[in-house]
Amino acid sequence: MVNIQQLDPSASPLDYYGWELRRQREAHGLTQHQLGEIIFCTGSLVGQIETTRKVPTREFSERVDAALGTDGLFSRLIGLVLRSQLPTWFQPYAAMESRATYISTFQAQVVYGLLQTRRYARALLAVDHPEKADEMVAARLERQRILERSEPPALWVVMSEAALLQEVGDREVMREQLAHLLAFRANPWVQIQVLPFAAGEHTGMMGSFNLLRFEDDPDLFYVESYDQGHMTANPPVIKERSVGYARLQATALSPEDSAALITRVMEERHGDPS
Structure with a gap:
């Protein structure tokens, strides 16, 4: 007799999805095998x-909705499931x-998560979490969906030149990432x-931060360490970091000159060997 694993749907978004x-x-x-055949995957994966x-994945969820006529149920659930895969x-x-x-x-060292390619994100996340890299990458890409909304947030990124020069993955991964930018x-x-490095000392030398x-709602300042994040709406902190960010914007290259530098680094440092 087959032993069917019992699930507690209230345990987590992933448990509820399953x-x-x-x-x-x-x-x-339908059996697992039959559903797998309909949505072009194995019955083992369904199980x-x-x-x-x-x-x-989101693609799996969309196929299940189409196959079972569930009116977008799993496509709605997948957002909750993937967000639950982010570090607590x-x-x-x-x-x-x-x-x-x-x-x-x-960003002092790497490309901001909302702008990372799949392969760049995977190379970063696999360093410390190789066993969970696929799930963490999917969660990071899910975050990026906010940029695809009909009314997306305005996103302003100032990144150190170091983020362009630090090789993540390999040259092909970096070239793809810079082209994506x-x-x-x-x-x-x-x-x-x-x-640019030529800017010398600056107000962001203590590390990456977000506003x-x-x-x-009130503005928020966010900074993180190795295993925790810190958010605050404290007005003096918001004022100090907002001024600091404005100084970074003023010191950085213009968006046009930044694109020219990204292009040059992509072609000279991460281009084809030939």
Whole structure:
């Protein structure tokens, strides 16, 4: 007799997703193998997702909705599931980031998460979490969906030149990532500036930080350490860091000159060997 794993749908978004997938599949009289054939995957994958051993993707969810006629149920659930894969200490910031109308970020070493490519993100995340890299990458890409909204937040990025020169993955990964940054030149809601090494000492030398603005709520300042994040709406902190950010913007290259530098680094440092 087959031992069917019992799930507690209240345990987590992932448990609820797996429980609901099994319930809907059985209601349609399908085996795991039969559903897999319909949505172009293996029955084993369906079983792993039903028992929470595998985190579903957005594509998988959309195919299940189409196959079972569930009116977008799993496509709605997947956002909750993927956000739950973010580090626990980071989830409060991600929730506020998704509500912000204006995001300002200074990045001292790496490309900001909302602008990372899949392969760049995976190379970063696999360093410390190789066993969870796929799930963490999916969660990071899910965060980026806020830039695809009909009314996306305005995003202003100031990044150190170090982020362009530090090789993440390999030269091909870096070239793809820098080309991705250049693609945002046509996006009116995203502005990217590079702070060159020639700028010398600056107000961001203590590390990366973010400022979030909202329609009705107070501004937030966010900074993180290795294993925790810190958010505050303390007015003196907001004032001090807002002035600091304005100074970074004034010191950095213009968006046009920044694009020229990104292009030069991409071609000279991360270009084809030939």
